Amino acid sequence: MDEVDMADRMMREAVALDRQDRVAEAIAAYQAVLRRWPGIPDVWYSLAVLQRRAGLFSAALASYQQALDFGIKRPEEVHLNRGVIFADHLLRAEEAQLELEAALAINPAYVPGLMNLANLHEDRGRREDAKAIYERILAIDARRFEALARYANLHPSPAMDDSLIGRLRVALADPAANSADRASLGFALGRALDACGSYDAAFAAYSQANRDSRESAGPGAARYDRDVERSLVDRLRAAFPAAEGGARRSERPRPIFICGMFRSGSTLVEQLLAGHARITPAGELDLLPQLAQGPLAPFPESLATMPLSLLEATAGRYESALRTLFPEAEFVTDKRPDNFIYIGLIKKVFPDAKIVHTTRDPLDTCLSTFFLHLDHRMSYALDLMDTGHHFKMYRELMTYWKKAYSADIFDVSYERLVREPKPVIEGLLSFLGLEWDERCLTVPPGGRAIRTASVWQVREPLHRRSSGRASHYANQLDELRRYLAEPDPNG
Numbered sequence: 001m002d003e004v005d006m007a008d009r010m011m012r013e014a015v016a017l018d019r020q021d022r023v024a025e026a027i028a029a030y031q032a033v034l035r036r037w038p039g040i041p042d043v044w045y046s047l048a049v050l051q052r053r054a055g056l057f058s059a060a061l062a063s064y065q066q067a068l069d070f071g072i073k074r075p076e077e078v079h080l081n082r083g084v085i086f087a088d089h090l091l092r093a094e095e096a097q098l099e100l101e102a103a104l105a106i107n108p109a110y111v112p113g114l115m116n117l118a119n120l121h122e123d124r125g126r127r128e129d130a131k132a133i134y135e136r137i138l139a140i141d142a143r144r145f146e147a148l149a150r151y152a153n154l155h156p157s158p159a160m161d162d163s164l165i166g167r168l169r170v171a172l173a174d175p176a177a178n179s180a181d182r183a184s185l186g187f188a189l190g191r192a193l194d195a196c197g198s199y200d201a202a203f204a205a206y207s208q209a210n211r212d213s214r215e216s217a218g219p220g221a222a223r224y225d226r227d228v229e230r231s232l233v234d235r236l237r238a239a240f241p242a243a244e245g246g247a248r249r250s251e252r253p254r255p256i257f258i259c260g261m262f263r264s265g266s267t268l269v270e271q272l273l274a275g276h277a278r279i280t281p282a283g284e285l286d287l288l289p290q291l292a293q294g295p296l297a298p299f300p301e302s303l304a305t306m307p308l309s310l311l312e313a314t315a316g317r318y319e320s321a322l323r324t325l326f327p328e329a330e331f332v333t334d335k336r337p338d339n340f341i342y343i344g345l346i347k348k349v350f351p352d353a354k355i356v357h358t359t360r361d362p363l364d365t366c367l368s369t370f371f372l373h374l375d376h377r378m379s380y381a382l383d384l385m386d387t388g389h390h391f392k393m394y395r396e397l398m399t400y401w402k403k404a405y406s407a408d409i410f411d412v413s414y415e416r417l418v419r420e421p422k423p424v425i426e427g428l429l430s431f432l433g434l435e436w437d438e439r440c441l442t443v444p445p446g447g448r449a450i451r452t453a454s455v456w457q458v459r460e461p462l463h464r465r466s467s468g469r470a471s472h473y474a475n476q477l478d479e480l481r482r483y484l485a486e487p488d489p490n491g
Contacts, residue, residue: 007037018046023054041072048081057089076110079103083113087120091282091325096120109140115147125444127154145171145181149188165192180216183209187373194371199472206371210382217376224379224386229393232341237400239300240344251319253280253329256432257346259339260358261394262378263368265414268443269358270335272425275439280329287321287334288342296345303348315349331432340394343401343409353408354432357398360414362484363470363477366391388480396488 014029030047034040048063064078072078083099086092097120103113118133134151137144148171152164168189172182186209193202214221256279260266274281291314292299296306326332339346339355346353366387374381380390402409410431417424425440470477 007033010036011043014043014046018050023050026050027054038066039070041067041070044070045072045078048078052081052085052089055089057085061085076103076106076113079106080110080113080116083116083120087116087123093120093124111137111140111144114140118147118150122150122154130154143171143174143176145174145177146184149184152188152192155192165189165196168192178216179212183213183216183373185209186212187371190371194472197472203473203476209373210370213373213376214379214382217379221376222379224383224390226386226389229380229390233393233397236300236341236344236397239303240348240404253319253322253326253332255318255322255350256331256333256354256356257339257343258333258335258356258358259343260337261360261365261369261391262337262374262381263372264337264358264360264365265412265417266335266337266358268414268417269356269412269428270333271443272421272440273333273428275442276331276429276434276437277439278434279331279333280326282322282325282332282334284336285334286336287318288336288339288345291318292342292345300344303345311349318349331434340398340401343405347405347408355405355409356412356428356431357402357409358412358414361468361470362391362395363481364468366480366484367470367473367477384477384480385483388483391484392488399488 010029010033014026014033017026017029020026027047027050030043030050033043034047037043044063044067048060048067051057051060051063061082064082068075068078079099079102083096083103086099087096097117100113100117100120103110104117107113114133114137118130118137121127121130121133131151131154134147134154137147138151148167152168155164168185171177172185172189177185186205190202190206190209193199193205256273258266258270270281270283273279295310295314295317296302322329322332340357343355346355366384369381369387370384372381376382380386410428412424412428421441426436429436429440
């Protein structure tokens with residue numbers, strides 16, 4: 001077999017493994033090709049894509065660089081992918097920006113690069129820079145509906161005007177807008193109408209946006225199943241029947257877990273804590289879900305027979321990931337709202353862990369969640385009463401965890417935090433064993449990357465405008481109010 005035939009056969013084998021989602025085998029196959037023929041840029045690119053999927057981010061960056069060095073076509077796409085790794089996985093915003101700017105230096109009209117750079121500016125609190133890029137995108141293509149929605153969301157509530165609302169309405173009526181576009185536009189329209197005090201129209205816009213979001217997920221997307229949610233809570237309670245002791249102490253960097261419902265103030269709490277000299281904010285890490293779905297599967301039932309050695313290895317994997325991301329940190333906040341699902345696991349793996357639980361008025365919480373354009377995997381948010389059911393399951397589970405681990409869970413009331421922040425933060429820092437730091441009373445307006453839907457709200461000075469928000473929607477929330485008031489039978 002000559003070299004050409006050999007290369008063709010090896011490539012076909014690698015591509016077949018790739019298409020079968022046999023990631024580790026496909027990586028090995030591509031690497032075998034490159035050992036013999038290292039100068040093929042497209043193979044380096046395919047290898048990098050798989051390495052990223054496997055969580056091998058440093059290796060993926062190196063492979064993407066090889067693709068660039070060997071002259072791959074459309075290098076702007078490679079720079080974009082490198083930028084996404086730096087931004088999303090390694091949390092290195094400056095390097096992400098350099099990669100995106102490199103992509104745009106090659107192709108100034110490269111809309112994916114522009115969208116990602118604008119989003120990065122948002123994360124870093126650079127409102128005007130983000131606005132300018134969205135305007136640039138819309139000048140290239142006025143039907144980039146996602147760019148228009150994000151552009152509208154950049155306007156502070158007092159700055160909303162009829163012209164912007166009109167642009168959103170025109171875009172929503174455009175036949176070129178698909179369901180995903182309409183969802184993004186509809187959530188932006190709802191926010192604009194809410195800011196103007198047009199509450200009935202805002203609720204209608206948000207409701208339609210959620211319907212469009214469900215449609216965009218496709219017919220095969222998972223729907224919220226109340227029985228499945230009920231079963232999960234029961235299984236968690238059975239898997240962690242009581243508080244379990246342990247002598248293991250978290251290694252540096254030590255995690256601080258923040259949890260609560262979406263829109264309950266978790267981002268605000270993390271960003272206030274980030275002002276402390278000894279705390280580094282990590283945002284919404286995927287580490288716990290990855291462990292639960294990977295080496296700990298089937299979670300939570302696997303915990304009943306899991307040997308101590310595997311639990312130690314689990315703790316080690318988590319700590320190693322934190323050290324990779326934040327090698328110089330002393331404390332790191334892991335702020336996923338749904339960390340509340342994993343409190344039993346957290347306390348089993350890290351017996352000394354401290355958990356910060358953010359709370360907010362139930363109606364305000366559910367309404368704000370329904371008004372939030374969440375990932376389809378949080379399917380409860382697409383329906384107001386499903387949101388209420390999810391809230392009740394969360395409330396029941398948190399009641400259970402607090403009975404088991406009361407000394408290591410600290411409640412932070414959003415309403416009290418915005419009303420009297422200093423005593424709340426003082427109590428929180430004391431709970432964490434940390435000294436007072438005056439910088440914990442404010443969130444800087446820019447610079448620190450924040451990767452959540454609350455990116456702009458938390459950069460404002462502390463205010464009470466969101467407290468009691470549900471009062472504007474009393475008629476629409478009547479059924480939910482009665483439902484949430486019903487007693488929890490397992491509480």
